[in-house]
Amino acid sequence: MSSTSIITVLDPGVLTTVQDEGRPGFAHLGVPRAGALDVPAAALANRIVGNGPSAAVLETVLGGLRLRSDTGVWIAVTGAPVPLSIDGRPRGVQVPEWVPAGAEVSLGTPDRGVRSYVAVAGGFAVPEVLGSRSTDTLSGVGPPPLVTGQELPVGASVGEIRAHDTPRGPAVGPLRLLPGPRRDWFADSALDVLCAGPYSVLAESNRVGLRLTGERLPRVRDGELASEGMVFGAIQVPPDGMPVVLLNDHPVTGGYPVIAVVEPGDLWQCAQLRPGEAVRFTHRR
Incomplete structure (x- = not known):
């Protein structure tokens, strides 16, 4: 996947990792599956920006994440509902949002939930390890948690932006x-x-x-x-x-x-x- 944009991490917040569908099938090698904890939220974010289900997203804990892209990109934020702003202007979650070149994306603190997901059209194109781009916090396989100043490559956009893909989430219960x-x-x-x-x-x-x-x-x-x-x-x-x-x-x-x-x-x-x-x-x- 060739990179078309670079997104720079201005502040990783409490903890932000790259996640996709994970790397199941390597338990015999002592490698956990990793992958997004809230699978429906990550999948929704990817669908909104036209990505396939295996595209890598950012999983961030309790907000505080700030990003800047060197080119204009489409993003979607799902999961724990956070205040989202682009260059200081409030924007929506669970919908596609256009980020102009050089604009700052900022996630506030959610009033409920823990983990929010940020997808970008084209997906975050960090190198794969054992077939996945996911961060494994236990064994250290995959990319380490994000740090300030880190540059994240973005792949080429392949799908249609879906402005109304906000289906009812899975049932909450015991x-x-x-x-x-x-x-x-x-x-x-x-x-x-x-x-x-x-x-x-x-x-x-x-x-x-x-x-x-x-x-x-x-x-x-x-x-x-x-x-x-x-x-x-x-x-x-x-x-x-x-x-x-x-x-x-x-x-x-x-x-x-x-x-x-x-x-x-x-x-x-x-x-x-x-x-x-x-x-x-x-x-x-």
Whole structure:
């Protein structure tokens, strides 16, 4: 993908990374999947500016991101709703916005949610690593988090700008659970305890895992497992009895028992939960 523009990072905010659909299929090499945490939001941003689903976007945490392009470009901002301005003038989110050459794009702080996504027509054309442009914050594979002064190449625009592509998002609700492989390590009531909730999000949560606090999940077996493979969305339970939902940058193996696995279609909600917010689970009886 040849570069047609350069976007300069004026301020990366709290944390901004490049993400695409991730690099699944490399767990045997010890490489996590990475990729955008809020998949529907990233996909919408790409569609609005005419990109294919695999185009790389920017995932930014709690706003503060400032950018400047050397040429005119189309952008779209989705995910956590942030105040967006272009050269100091308020602009809209979930719609295409034209950025003139040399103009500054600024994202404020969202009043809800955590992660916003910035797509540019043509996609961010940073080098691929193992078939993906995604930043993996655990293993360091892919581009590192953005820093001030960094220059990001933009690929050639290939699709039509879609001014009205703002479909209703996926349903928000309790995270649906599938049975985990180590339910026998827990009391028969443990899954009901987990679903009775709610649990609260801890500040230590990140792209590796959503860490929760609430009622302790009772176990019937002591000790820990030998390390075994972990899947996206697995709910590990450390010795303190507090669940951890493994997200995109999770380690590919682990030694804590997995009581359940979150339905893949519900995991996007974990991207937008703030510390202190409530999380509920549900499972089929």
